[in-house]
Amino acid sequence: MIHRKAKALPPNGCDAVRRMAGSTMVVLALLSTLATPAAEAANHALIMTIGEYADPTANLPGIDVDARNAFAIAEAMAVPRGNMQVLSDRQLSVAGMRTAIAELGRKVGRGDNVFVYYSGHGTQIAGAPGKCSEGLLTHDLQVYSDRELEEALAELSTKAGQLVMMNDSCFSGGAATKALPLAGRRAKFFKLAAASGDYQCGQALNMKFAKNIVPTAAERGANLLYVAAASDSEVAFATSAGSAATVAWLGCLQAMSDADRDGAYRGAELRSCAQQGLDRQRFDQHIALEGNQQLPLAYLATGAAAKPALIDAGAVLQGIRSAASPTVRVALRVTKQRMKIGQDRLEFEVSTQQAGYLSVLHVGSDGKTFDLLFPNDIDANNHFAAGSTVHLPRPSWRVRAGGPAGTSRLLAVLSEKPRDFRKGLAKIGNTGFYGTPANSASAKNLFAEATGEASGDPGRYGASELVAIEEY
Numbered sequence: 001m002i003h004r005k006a007k008a009l010p011p012n013g014c015d016a017v018r019r020m021a022g023s024t025m026v027v028l029a030l031l032s033t034l035a036t037p038a039a040e041a042a043n044h045a046l047i048m049t050i051g052e053y054a055d056p057t058a059n060l061p062g063i064d065v066d067a068r069n070a071f072a073i074a075e076a077m078a079v080p081r082g083n084m085q086v087l088s089d090r091q092l093s094v095a096g097m098r099t100a101i102a103e104l105g106r107k108v109g110r111g112d113n114v115f116v117y118y119s120g121h122g123t124q125i126a127g128a129p130g131k132c133s134e135g136l137l138t139h140d141l142q143v144y145s146d147r148e149l150e151e152a153l154a155e156l157s158t159k160a161g162q163l164v165m166m167n168d169s170c171f172s173g174g175a176a177t178k179a180l181p182l183a184g185r186r187a188k189f190f191k192l193a194a195a196s197g198d199y200q201c202g203q204a205l206n207m208k209f210a211k212n213i214v215p216t217a218a219e220r221g222a223n224l225l226y227v228a229a230a231s232d233s234e235v236a237f238a239t240s241a242g243s244a245a246t247v248a249w250l251g252c253l254q255a256m257s258d259a260d261r262d263g264a265y266r267g268a269e270l271r272s273c274a275q276q277g278l279d280r281q282r283f284d285q286h287i288a289l290e291g292n293q294q295l296p297l298a299y300l301a302t303g304a305a306a307k308p309a310l311i312d313a314g315a316v317l318q319g320i321r322s323a324a325s326p327t328v329r330v331a332l333r334v335t336k337q338r339m340k341i342g343q344d345r346l347e348f349e350v351s352t353q354q355a356g357y358l359s360v361l362h363v364g365s366d367g368k369t370f371d372l373l374f375p376n377d378i379d380a381n382n383h384f385a386a387g388s389t390v391h392l393p394r395p396s397w398r399v400r401a402g403g404p405a406g407t408s409r410l411l412a413v414l415s416e417k418p419r420d421f422r423k424g425l426a427k428i429g430n431t432g433f434y435g436t437p438a439n440s441a442s443a444k445n446l447f448a449e450a451t452g453e454a455s456g457d458p459g460r461y462g463a464s465e466l467v468a469i470e471e472y
Helices: 013-021 063-076 094-107 146-157 173-178 208-220 244-255 267-280 313-322 440-451
Strands: 002-006 043-049 084-088 113-119 122-126 132-137 143-145 162-168 223-228 264-266 288-291 296-299 330-334 348-352 356-363 369-374 389-392 397-401 406-415 434-437 461-463 467-471
Touching: 043 063, 043 094, 063 084, 063 113, 063 162, 063 244, 084 094, 094 113, 094 143, 094 146, 132 146, 143 146, 146 162, 146 208, 162 244, 208 223, 208 288, 223 267, 244 267, 264 267, 264 313, 264 440, 267 288, 296 440, 313 356, 313 369, 313 406, 313 440, 330 406, 330 467, 348 356, 348 406, 440 461
Parallel strands: 043 084, 043 113, 113 162, 162 223
Antiparallel strands: 002 397, 122 132, 132 143, 223 288, 264 296, 330 348, 348 389, 356 369, 356 406, 369 434, 406 461, 406 467
16 A cells, blocks of 8 residues: 655655544545446447348247347446437348448447347358358348448447447357257247258358457457357357347346456456356357457446445456557556555656556555546646656655555556546545545446546547556
8 A cells, every 4th residue: 555745745644644544545534425427428339139020930039028138238338328229120121230330330439338239040141162151130031241240340440449249149050950949949040041052051150250350349449349149059049038148148237246346247257147047047058258358348236225345446457457448558667566665665657659648546555445646636737648658656746655565556547538537536635646445336436437438528548557566
């Protein structure tokens, strides 16, 4: 844990505050409430479901339930209702699907978070000799191909900060034809008549295009996570109660515990929980992820009825790091990775490749508190040009190891647009610094500010590796 000291304070100023707080992280004892982020105007969702097709033999049960469930998933991901577009059945001809995805691209601003959901049939169709194409089966029994979908997601990646697609269908035709028929369950794959004759499909293809798009998205700056309802060699199932993978995924968002105690639900954490639900129901399908599996997708409830839960503060900073844009690069290096309590001063430098607004977050060695070290009331100018190297702390403010023995952590965040991490924090005594106890509510506030969810114009942000400092 650290003590901060401004030149204007008496020599024992920080120690006096420390005794008053009764904690090595100097927080105000009167802190009892945290700011709630404003409505998240920068998140968007496109929800597409097809249960009734032009050919009734293709119809699927429970897809109307999927639409409601996907709406609830989008809400859990902090998408405002006004930013959700929900389309179904006849609205999703191949032309309608192309139009909807193109319109989504026009709405999305730089750094916005995007959720795309599809529930319906997947299909395969023979292309060039020895080749097979797959895609989403539209209402008019046309194919919105994997190539088109890949190009659309690549285009969204040029602007989005976080891009998540959940595809509750399957392309694995061979697996579908071999699936045992079970009462109330239907495989979400439809073989087009046009694919008969020289039809050579049936390969395991559910994740092929996703493996192609992930590196492209990263190069363009987006954090992409693709969620497939079934792995390559399996099919996804629809039931009258909703499609199995979607039901399981939503159930985990609504009821799961925060296993890694970071205040957020990450892709890998949700997949693990949802898979347990599928296994209990004996669905022979396994949810597959491609892309950034550690991407935080939703946060613990922190409303009036929810008591803020204790969390792993270091894991929260790692979650902010995981959600950062791969193209906004920032590095943080400390002079000493071991600091003697009461003696050594913290010294570090931050290097940036792009211009932006720099913030430095800190978790104390007791793991119970968050600090905003920079900017602060003493040193507020945090905009730096591309290629800058910033040495901190400045001569006007100093920071020393304050204990207890343990590991404190630092994270540098560089954002294209201003961020105000003081929201939800409290000023520490008469210092120029801000801090708060680490719990699910403060973690949610930090996530919301880092990602820009509280802003209608967030821009992207980058984050350094999480740097550990041993205090002894």
